[in-house]
Amino acid sequence: MPPRLPVIAHWACPSTPATRVSIFSFRRCASSSATSPEIYDVVCVGGGPAGLSLLTGLRNSPITSGLKVALIDGQDLQKSRLPKDASLGSFSNRCSSLTPASVRNLQEIGAWKHANASRIQPYQEMQVWDGVSDARISFDWDTARPLLTPRKPSQPTTIAYMIENVNTTSALLGRLEELGGVATFSSTKVESIELGKDAEDLDLSSWPILTLSNGKTLAARLLVGADGANSPVRSFAGIESRGWDYGRHGVVASLKLEGPGRGGAEHKIAYQRFLPTGPIAMLPLPGNMSTLVWSTTPERAAKLKSLSPNDFIAMVNAGFRLSTADLEYLHSIPSGQAEEIAWRGKHTPINEAQIPTNVVEVQAGTVANFPLKMRHADTYTGERVALVGDAAHTIHPLAGQGLNQGQGDAAALVKTIEHAVTTGQDIGSLLALEQYNSDRYAENNAMLGVVDKLHRLYAVESGPIVGLRSLGLRAVDAMGPLKGFFMNRAAGGA
Ligand SMILES: Cc1cc2nc3c(=O)[nH]c(=O)nc-3n(C[C@H](O)[C@H](O)[C@H](O)COP(=O)(O)OP(=O)(O)OC[C@H]3O[C@@H](n4cnc5c(N)ncnc54)[C@H](O)[C@@H]3O)c2cc1C
Incomplete structure (x- = not known):
């Protein structure tokens, strides 16, 4: 009209x-x-x-x-x-995963073409697991495609795009x-x-x-x-505006990994491990770079921020690998985490294929923390x-x-x-x-x-809830259509 x-x-x-x-x-x-x-x-x-x-x-x-x-x-x-001369070796610590729906909107209003494409990283797979029980769910468009029937041509093949807010x-x-x-x-x-x-x-x-x-x-x-x-x-x-503070802070940092990731440069993977204090997530950026969002208690956030770069890197690697008891101890010692983790790592069976590759460097000045809250007007x-x-x-x-x-x-x-x-x-x-x-x-x-509810569910450390949530996670992982539904929602689709 x-x-x-x-x-x-x-x-x-x-x-x-x-x-x-x-x-x-x-x-x-x-x-x-x-x-x-x-x-x-x-x-x-x-x-x-x-x-x-x-x-x-x-x-x-x-x-x-x-x-x-x-x-x-x-x-x-x-x-x-x-900045026009921004280097691909350094990234802002404030990054977001934009869903294909958001990207579509940015395209429609003519903004997406103004973004610096070399600094945007699409990812095709997500690995999410329970840090207490190890129950796991994976989202991968390549393997999920047959589950999404009938698949519309407009359906995305990318779960989301990691991009610096700037x-x-x-x-x-x-x-x-x-x-x-x-x-x-x-x-x-x-x-x-x-x-x-x-x-x-x-x-x-x-x-x-x-x-x-x-x-x-x-x-x-x-x-x-x-x-x-x-x-x-x-x-x-x-x-x-009503809601509550989570009593948690999101610790962010820009990280360099020892390689482009387990799927190589063409198939990037996002990882999130739910720990009782909050999830630790590593999201892919171009090249060997990655961005961290570790939700944890304000005390632990302050500790992480106070660590030397070596100890901080070791803690991030441990966050995806060691037990919650190990992590609790590591947060309680004033320094020397790197040494302690190297020793503990030797005595902990780790399936390296299912976790992010090791962090080798933290970009100077990027470790920061933000209080987390839920509010709705x-x-x-x-x-x-x-x-x-x-x-x-x-x-x-x-x-x-x-x-x-x-x-x-x-x-x-x-x-x-x-x-x-x-x-x-x-x-x-x-x-x-x-x-x-x-x-x-x-x-x-x-x-x-x-x-x-997800935050609350995963804050529980022991008891029947841990068993039930693990059962739920494994069931969704095994159920094609339901998993397809969640993937569509995560991608911002209907
Ligand atoms: C650790 C962390 C990780 C996150 N990761 C993601 C993610 O992966 N994906 C995602 O979608 N979201 C993520 N978010 C959320 C996302 O960052 C925010 O939702 C988003 O930035 C909010 O944008 P906004 O434009 O609504 O508000 P803001 O970015 O807060 O902008 C508000 C603006 O208002 C201006 N302003 C305020 N008061 C005044 C005033 N009195 N006068 C003039 N100007 C004023 C400010 O200067 C500011 O520029 C994350 C948040 C955190 C904390």
């Missing part, structure tokens, strides 16, 4: 011809003065992967490209760009630059958000008015909170407000879904705004935004629930 008159864009444009402008817009345009806020259709607070994806989607769509949009980020957005944001910024038309306020914090006033010449009483650290004020027909877990936009909207929408990404939900990283959920949110919100523009609705009205909430809330809630 051809788009109807893009009323909203015209409302926001002072130079719009009078014949296309509503009385309301004319009053607003007439009222602008030096002290009035600048009027925007969409103001997005947060230039992380979710906010950038939303704005790129809006600018890319012929239906919404006429909207007047602004981006505000407290950080310098130049730092969200991958490569994703860099690609989105590159595409936004190409599209143009975004008023960007970088290194500019939102200091306050208030409702506008019911002035004589301009009724902004339901509009969020943002005061920025550079002294400017902006009025938003629709204010998007893409401003991360502590979202000021969510606070302004009075939307509660009560709703993603309010009058003239929508939340996307971590502002709406934060999830344990064990399934690598947080950034992907944000990409799904951004794509869905673009569709909702397109529909509102096409049907002549006010894009900030709750009614127009409702579709976005119903498209995303239940889906994200289900994912948050599954991941939270």
Whole structure:
């Protein structure tokens, strides 16, 4: 259906011809003065992967490209760009596994071609096992293909793509630059958000008015909170966010392995071992590089960070090889882990074919830790407000879904705004935004629930639950269609 008159864009444009402008817009345009806020259709607070994806989607769509949009980020957005001379011997420690569904969205909005492809690593296999019982499940598209009947041509052959977050944001910024038309306020914090006033010449009483650290004020027909877990936009909207802290930290690091991995350069494998303190995961990057996400207690995270590079490398190798009792002891000694692990390794039977190849180097300055929490906002929408990404939900990283959920949110919100523009609705009205909430809330809630339960299930160290979960894991591994279902879900498919 051809788009109807893009009323909203015209409302926001002072130079719009009078014949296309509503009385309301004319009053607003007439009222602008030096002290009035600048009027925007969409103001997005947060230039992380979710906010950038939303704005790129809006600018890319012929239906919404006429909207007047602004981006505000407290950080310098130049730092969200991958340096042109980035070497393949060093990688950022903030990497994510992008599902094929997220990659498809990035392709559709024209951003994927701006990513540095040489720094992206697709992987075709996943090995996941229980650190207590050793029960294992493997996901491998090559062997699973016959199980996925009928297999659609669009079904992926890659489980996911490992990419540095900065490569994703860099690609989105590159595409936004190409599209143009975004008023960007970088290194500019939102200091306050208030409702506008019911002035004589301009009724902004339901509009969020943002005061920025550079002294400017902006009025938003629709204010998007893409401003991360502590979202000021969510606070302004009075939307509660509920959940809990896991009492765990995610330790990340960029690692060099002794080779390209067990499947060689063409068949990359991701590994995750569930330990009672949390999973340790090693995800492939190009060449011999890999990225670590080790979820563990804050005390153990602090210990890992304090170790010498040699002891740290030995601990990561031990995390995939030694018993939980061994690991507990190794965390309790102040130093000398490398020596201790070398000795213990000689006395522990290890099936090297099923675990990652040895880490030989940790990239200097990449060991860091992040507190892990689960949060879900009560709703993603309010009058003239929508939340996307971590502002709406934060999830344990064990399934690598947080950034992907944000990409799904951004794509869905673009569709909702397109529909509102096409049907002549006010894009900030709750009614127009409702579709976005119903498209995303239940889906994200289900994912948050599954991941939270997995975390709890694997935190149990002994007793019948260990037997039952191992039985469950082995059963799913043996059941073709169910395994195919999980693989499709992990890939972001239906
Ligand atoms: C250890 C770890 C591993 C992870 N691994 C994965 C993975 O494999 N796959 C995956 O999908 N996800 C993963 N995630 C999750 C993923 O990193 C996040 O979900 C994602 O980065 C969130 O993106 P966002 O754009 O919603 O928010 P953010 O990236 O947090 O961006 C928010 C932006 O808002 C800005 N902002 C905030 N307040 C203000 C203000 N007052 N004024 C102006 N600007 C403001 C900030 O500067 C920031 O740029 C992982 C997370 C962790 C901790």
